[in-house]
Amino acid sequence: MSLGAGVDIFSMAGKTVAITGASSGFGSHFAGALAAAGARVVLGARRIDKIAARVEEINAGGGEALGLELDVRDRDSAARFLEEAEAAFGPLDVLVNNAGVESGASTYVSMDEDDWDYVLDTNLKAAWRLCKMYTERVGGRETKGNIVNIASITAYRTIKGQFPYAVSKAGLIKATEIMALEGARYGVRCNAIAPGYILTDVSRVLLESERSESIVKGIPMRRFGEFEDLEGALLLLCSDASAYMSGSTIVVDGGHICAEL
Template identity: 50%
Template sequence: MRAAELFDLNGQVALVTGASSGLGRRFAHVLAANGAKVVLAARRREKLEELVREIEGEGGSALAVASDVTDKASVAAAFDAAEARFGTVTILINNAGIAPAGPAISLQDDLWRQVMATNLDAAFFVAQAAAERMAKAETGGAIVNIASVLGFAVSKGTAPYATSKAALIHLTKALALEWARYRIRVNAIAPGWFLTEINRDFLESTAGEAIVKHNPMRRFGEEGDLDGALLYLASRASAYVSGTTVTVDGGQVLAGGG
């Protein structure tokens, strides 16, 4: 089979959480460019509408849905809107997340809970909503959780984020085991350090300078570096792959650091 056929997403409906900026915005463009109808979910509708115009201008199909992943009713409404417009969601990119930085010794309870509610709890409940609908429609599908190299190796000042991503990696395995019977594959991508809206302050600090010097490739991830992993896990190219986490970090974990 030709590569273009192997990674073709025509006929698929993809929902991307956290689609209004950063990695999620890029994921939406890549999925649409390869044939998927893309549902863009995030809280900032104006950003989503702008992205819809970009995707449609490139010949793709997209729908903007204002949604809060920490609100189960809002999540259900997003899937309802997707089904009404395009049909059952068959690809979920669980990308929404927050990454506050600071010393663990002074971390406030509410910030810890906010990180877990967004990065872990919401990831599970959004995946559950997708799986329920895929199973009912008997479509099968692919769920891709966006984890982090900090789920394998930590850095100072990232305790809640690193903990949530380590849990997400293990959750990916648990869901893959349970949902294989429905032909639902659950995998994850663990990006290294990519400069995005949520981590810019941290990566542009002296701590960020130390991280990039420690990376074997001596750079942060660049736009496009995750495209291959995303398409692999979302498409038939990984038809017999489930419970796997693909690390895309320039070798940073191998060098002993997060």
């Protein structure tokens, strides 16, 4: 791909992005960052009130956003989300699979089958189903598609008590690689971002606890990440700057994954 001088290859102008799990945390921030880069954004989640507030913020700031109810574990809800998003803004250029849940302090021995099903169905099965539905829609059109999955460094390194969550994120990274291989024939590329410890409303319980100091010592950059630290990887993978990338996982963790054992 060759672009002229002065062309911003990270620009999202003219592109439409659908983001799952967008009522708070990563998804809510991603929607704002992508809208600021010029994208039309469709926010999906179960908490309609929070989505509506975020959509209002983005639109008031000059962006273009739409909020839709979405339960990723429900097949009909997922199909309706994609249909309504495209009815409003046209073909989706990018699907960001961000929706996910954590399992609390669950070891493989202490957890029960309901816990396993809840985490794996939300973090892995639902992501696969949305990717499948999206790819089927892209396969019937001329423009290409792009999937960005939000994984985690727990796929590579973990601590006790993260069993189903870590397994689901490891599965999502492998799914990303296979979908890159199999999706190319449909004009779809697929990549992932694996964040490290990022300060969110959920993670603060751990990251501001008495364990905080020991966790930070394991991160070479000696700090936890902020939402803004993910924006570079997000814009790279969502934009044409990554046009020849597929099957890649970008780790954003301050070097945590390569810290000494």
